[in-house]
Amino acid sequence: MSKIMTVDVLSSIKGAQPSETVNKLFEVIKKANTTNNSFNKNHNNAVSLDDLREDVVIDSPQAEKQIIIENFPKEKNGFLVVSKVIEE
Amino acid sequence: MNKEITCTQLVQERLDLLKSNTNNTVNSLLDTLALELAAKVDAKIANGQEIGLLEGIPFGIKDVYMVQGTYTTASSDLLKKYKSSYTATAIQKLFDAGAIPLVKENCDSFGHGSSSENTIFGAVKNAINPDLVGGGSSGGSAVNVAKDYTVFSIGGDTGGSVRQPAGYNNIYGLKPTYGRISRYGLMAYASSTDCVGPIAKSIEDIRIVLNVMSGKDIKDQTTYQSETILEDNILNADEIKTIGYFKNFIENDAIDAQVKSDFLASIEKIKAKGIEVKELDFFESDTLVSTYYTLAMAETASNLSRLDGTNYGARIEGDNLKDTYSITRSENFSEETKRRIVGGNQVLSQGFSDEIYLKGLNLRDQISDNFEKDFKEVDIILSPVTPNSPPKIGDSLSDPLAMYLSDAYTVGFSLGQLPTLTVPQGTETGLQITAAKNNDELVLKFANFLKDTI
Numbered sequence: 001m002s003k004i005m006t007v008d009v010l011s012s013i014k015g016a017q018p019s020e021t022v023n024k025l026f027e028v029i030k031k032a033n034t035t036n037n038s039f040n041k042n043h044n045n046a047v048s049l050d051d052l053r054e055d056v057v058i059d060s061p062q063a064e065k066q067i068i069i070e071n072f073p074k075e076k077n078g079f080l081v082v083s084k085v086i087e088e
Numbered sequence: 089m090n091k092e093i094t095c096t097q098l099v100q101e102r103l104d105l106l107k108s109n110t111n112n113t114v115n116s117l118l119d120t121l122a123l124e125l126a127a128k129v130d131a132k133i134a135n136g137q138e139i140g141l142l143e144g145i146p147f148g149i150k151d152v153y154m155v156q157g158t159y160t161t162a163s164s165d166l167l168k169k170y171k172s173s174y175t176a177t178a179i180q181k182l183f184d185a186g187a188i189p190l191v192k193e194n195c196d197s198f199g200h201g202s203s204s205e206n207t208i209f210g211a212v213k214n215a216i217n218p219d220l221v222g223g224g225s226s227g228g229s230a231v232n233v234a235k236d237y238t239v240f241s242i243g244g245d246t247g248g249s250v251r252q253p254a255g256y257n258n259i260y261g262l263k264p265t266y267g268r269i270s271r272y273g274l275m276a277y278a279s280s281t282d283c284v285g286p287i288a289k290s291i292e293d294i295r296i297v298l299n300v301m302s303g304k305d306i307k308d309q310t311t312y313q314s315e316t317i318l319e320d321n322i323l324n325a326d327e328i329k330t331i332g333y334f335k336n337f338i339e340n341d342a343i344d345a346q347v348k349s350d351f352l353a354s355i356e357k358i359k360a361k362g363i364e365v366k367e368l369d370f371f372e373s374d375t376l377v378s379t380y381y382t383l384a385m386a387e388t389a390s391n392l393s394r395l396d397g398t399n400y401g402a403r404i405e406g407d408n409l410k411d412t413y414s415i416t417r418s419e420n421f422s423e424e425t426k427r428r429i430v431g432g433n434q435v436l437s438q439g440f441s442d443e444i445y446l447k448g449l450n451l452r453d454q455i456s457d458n459f460e461k462d463f464k465e466v467d468i469i470l471s472p473v474t475p476n477s478p479p480k481i482g483d484s485l486s487d488p489l490a491m492y493l494s495d496a497y498t499v500g501f502s503l504g505q506l507p508t509l510t511v512p513q514g515t516e517t518g519l520q521i522t523a524a525k526n527n528d529e530l531v532l533k534f535a536n537f538l539k540d541t542i
Contacts, residue, residue, distance in 0.1 A: 005437075007430050007433055007434055007437075008414075008430075010433040010437065011389065011417070011426075011429050011430050011433045012393075012396065012410070012413040012414045012417050013414060013417050013418045013421070013426055013429065013430065014414045014415060014418040015418065016418070016426060016429075016430045017430070018430060018431070018434055019427045019430065019431065019488075021427070021488045021489045021492075022381070022385070022427060022428075022430070022431035022434070024489060025377065025378040025381050025382060025431075025492065026378070026382065026431075026434075026435065026440075026444050028374050028375060028377075028378035029375075029378050029379065029382055029443075029444050029447050029448055029451070030443055030444065030447070032375055032378075032379075032447065032451055034447055034450040034451065034454075035450065035453075035454055047309040047310075051309065052309075053306045053309070060173075063156065063157075063173075064156070064173040064174055065173075067156070067157065067171050067172070067173035068173050068399075068400075070171060071170055071171055071173070071399070071400035072399060072400065073397060073398075073400065073401065073402070073403035074403065082398055082409070083398075083403075083405060083406070083408060083409040083411075083412040084407075084408050084409065085408070085409045086408040086409065086410075
C-alpha cells in the first residue's frame with residue numbers, strides 16, 4: 001500500500017501548507033487547452049553522446065577542499081558531525 | 089583610460105560609494121580583493137604594458153554567483169555564512185579579462201521575487217525613487233549600475249530578473265539566448281530558464297561583457313559555441329524590415345494607460361522609419377504566468393532540496409536527521425521560498441503531475457511553437473517590460489499574486505529561451521527587444537536603431 005505523504009513531509013518544511021495563491025495559478029493550467037504534440041518536443045537540451053565529457057574523477061584543488069570543510073556546520077575532535085540517522 | 093585617475097583611486101571611490109549607499113544594494117564588499125587587483129592594473133599601466141578592454145573596470149555580482157572564498161548568501165538565512173569553494177565560469181571569464189569585482193549584490197532570496205524585498209539584507213530601493221522597489225530579483229545589481237556604483241553588474245534572469253529591474257531603473261539589461269553563457273556556479277533556481285545576464289548603461293558595454301562571458305563550457309552541457317558580436321555588425325539595422333508586437337499585451341485592462349499609449353507612440357515612430365509593424369496573437373497573460381511559475385516551482389523544489397544543513401548552511405539540530413532537515417529548512421527559508429518549494433512539490437506529486445506539471449510542459453511547447461511561427465513573419469518582437477510602473481516598497485510582499493502577474497511580459501520569452509534586451513526607452517519601465525534563438529546580435533542591432541529613433 002502506498003504511503004500518502006503530505007507536502008510538509010515532501011518539502012521537509014515543518015507545518016507547510018499548500019498556498020491559495022499558488023493554487024490559483026494551478027487552476028489556470030488545469031483549464032488551459034493542450035495540444036496533441038509529442039511530449040517535450042521543443043526541449044532539445046539533451047546532450048549528444050559525442051559531446052559528453054570524460055567520465056573521470058577530477059580531484060579538487062586544496063583551496064576548494066579547505067573551504068568545503070570550513071562550510072561544514074559542525075565539527076568535533078577533528079570529525080565532521082552529522083545528525084543521528086534513525087531507522088523507521 | 090584617463091590617466092588622471094589611477095585604477096586604485098577609481099576602485100576606492102566606487103567602494104566608498106557602495107559602502108555609504110542607502111539603497112541596500114550590498115550584501116558584502118570585496119574590498120581587499122578589488123584593491124589588490126586594482127594595484128596590479130596600475131602596475132601594468134606604469135610598466136607601459138597593454139591593458140585589455142575590461143581591465144580595471146569595476147563591476148558587481150548578484151549574490152547568487154560563486155566567487156571562491158567570498159560569501160555567497162543568495163540573500164538567505166540558510167546560506168548567510170556560506171563561502172563559495174569555486175568561481176562561476178562566467179565570472180571567471182570576466183576576471184581573466186581583467187575586470188574588478190567590487191560587491192556581491194542584494195537580490196531576492198534564491199531569485200524568488202520580482203522586487204528584491206524577499207531578502208535578509210533589507211529591501212533594495214529604486215535608484216530613481218527610493219520609495220519604490222528596485223525590481224527583482226537582480227535589484228541590487230540594477231540599482232548599482234543606475235547609481236554608477238558599478239560600471240556593469242552581472243544579474244541572473246530566470247523569468248525576467250535582469251530585464252525587469254533594468255526597466256525599473258532605466259538602464260540596459262540582457263537575457264541572452266539560453267545556453268549562450270555557462271550557468272556553472274550560478275545557484276540554480278529553475279535550470280531550464282536560468283540565464284546569466286549583463287546589466288549596464290550602454291549597448292556597447294552589454295556587447296563587450298556578453299562577448300567575454302559567452303561560449304561553450306564543459307561544466308554546463310547546455311552551453312553552445314557562439315560567434316563574437318562585432319561592434320561594426322550592430323551599427324546598421326537596415327536588414328530589419330518587419331517587427332511585431334503582441335496585441336493582447338497591449339489591448340487589455342491590466343496595462344497602465346500611460347504605458348500603453350507610450351508603447352503605441354513608440355510603434356508609430358518605428359513605422360515612420362519605414363519598418364512594417366505586425367500585430368501578433370499570443371497566449372493570455374495568466375496562462376503565461378501560470379505556466380512559468382508551475383515549471384519554475386517544480387524545478388526550484390528539486391534544486392533547493394539539497395539545502396538541508398548537512399554539508400553546509402545554517403543547520404539547526406533536531407531529534408534526528410529528518411527533524412534536523414525540516415527545522416533547518418522551515419526556520420531558514422523565507423515565506424516566498426517556502427511557498428515555491430511547496431508549490432513545486434505539489435505539482436510533482438502523483439495525482440497532480442499529469443494534470444498540472446505535464447500540462448505545463450505541453451503549454452511551454454505551444455509557446456515555443458508560437459514563437460517559431462512568429463519569427464517566420466517578423467525579425468523582432470517588441471513589448472513593454474512591465475504592465476505597470478514599479479510598486480511601492482511593501483506592496484508586493486502583501487500581494488504575491490499581483491507580483492506574479494507583474495511578470496506577464498517577461499516570462500514568455502524565458503520559456504522560449506529567447507534573447508531579450510530591456511532598453512531604457514519607450515515606456516516608463518522601458519521596452520523589451522526579442523529575436524529568435526541564438527540571434528542576440530540582431531537584438532543589439534535593433535537596440536542601436538531604437539536609440540536613434542525614439
